[in-house]
Amino acid sequence: MIKKKWLIIGSLAFVIVILAISLTVLIIDKINSATISVTIAPSIATVKIDGKEYSAIGTYKMPPGEYDVEISADGFQTKAQKLMAIDNETTSLLVYLDPTDENSDWYDTHEEDALIMGEAKNARTIEVVQKLVEDNPILSKLPYAVEYYTNDYGTKYQYTISYELIDGDSKFKITIKDYMGNGRDLAMKWLHENASEKALNNVEYVDLSDDDLSARP
Secondary structure (H helix, E strand, O other): OHHHHHHHHHHHHHHHHHHHHHHHHHHHHHHOOEEEEEEEEOOOOEEEEOOEEEOOEEEEEEOOEEEEEEEEOOOEOOEEEEEEEOOOOEEEEEEEOOEOHHHOOHHHHOHHHHHHHHHHHHHHHHHHHHHHHHHOHHHHHOOEEEEEEEOOOEEEEEEEEEEEEEOOOOEEEEEEEEOOOOOHHHHHHHHHHHOOHHHHOOEEEEEOOOOHHHHOO
């Protein structure tokens, strides 16, 4: 009888412990409902998120909110930035550190870190372009071209309007290429109808009317 009593008590205690553990896990998961995916080059770097150290590559759960991030490694320039962790979403921290002079060949001799660096650069370029297009909707309409047809050469360009990134991809330049020598006013008219005054400050005109072949597509 006593054994049975202790067996029941033991079983109840075990169930209570399991339930407590499960409840704790659920509470922790609820609190740490944001995910941060960390990919840093070099892989020897130390990542501090609000002062707590993390490895350079990994996925971490934490409460939603804004965090201060510091990334450092011996022989590299330290980077600091803000990071927003969003509830039930994964935020990527994809960063590469610039080597100091004495460590300048690091990415030439560490292939995996070089791949991460390339990925980070591409992601940064995409992010910059998206921000530029968001702030300057005219970029989403470029390149723009006006063509005409000739019996000699078929379709030729009268003028084109395109853009390129400058200053480390943080700014842009709009270029009008005038293949017939009479497209500048028409191109500027189109730009005034579609671009902001700010964007119009970045326009460059190139007269290519002396180059007949350049007018061919």
